Amino acid sequence: MSWTSFFPYLIVMAGVTYLIRMLPLTVFRKEIKSVFVKSFLHYVPYAVLGAMTFPDVLYSTGSLWTALVGLVVAVVMAWRGRSLLTVAIGACLAVAAAQGVMLLL
């Protein structure tokens, strides 16, 4: 793709994405008093991550079975309170091991 036609898209995409992220973070300086709004914002991260994880995690490895193995390992480790990196690596190793087993079968 030629650079002259590339740059307008780059600027528009990056600009829109930046404004979406920057405006709410910069404009809202005061502490919100409303209990409802505070509670709502308190739950947002968990809701976002829940919706992003399921069902996408099942398609993250290209095979439902290896993804299920990785998911189960990640759930058990996370439930036991292991750190982010430990859970992430554990899930990857579980998927790798499951792939290895599937190759042998």
Added chain:
Amino acid sequence: MNRLFLKGVKHGIPIALGYLSVSFTFGMKAVSDGLAWQQAVLISMTNVTSAGQFAGLPLMLAQSSLIEAALTQLIINLRYALMSLSLSQKLDKSMTTPHRMAFSFCNTDEIFAVASSQPEKVGKWYLYGLMSTPWLGWALGTLLGAVAGQLLPEFFRTALGIAIYGMFLAIILPPARKEHPVRVVVGIAVALSLCFRYLPVLNQLSSGFVIIICAVAASTIGALLFPVKEDAA
């Protein structure tokens, strides 16, 4: 302050690892679809948004209108406004306007999630540390995918694909185990997300909209049923 920066860097490592595989795929696809590797890397360095970049790629290559490109980013990435709003309540005094403007450039799903899961308010050093490793991972993964995409065995890449979700689970599950309201909110969000994926008609909606709807609905129900006392938010 260096200690806080390093803490952020360390917390960013699992995010960076997850990003490597996702951006690797992006770099590979961008180049095979017709972008130069420098262009692919430049997109990743300036946008830092997986869904937005994957959606923008075909629009660029088809020379679609800039309005369509802008609208697509707006819809897919509108969820970041929700996250930025939520995070705005968690910033300490060191986050003055210039720092807010600088950090918000990198307020991704994962960086936001890790920052909000911290027990205390977060400041500029921690946040700059937290954004640095994932940003590098995102750019580096794109570069590797763009120049060497075909070389890496698929075995490696597929195993990396689950890293980001392992991290998500490590953020959600410990509080869900302790707090009943969090369990309910996550349960509702997941149930809605499954409906939007598998039910006819509903599955026509773009993924950016689905996340906004799930998050707003589940968080509203959570706020109505279980208002948070004092400064827990």
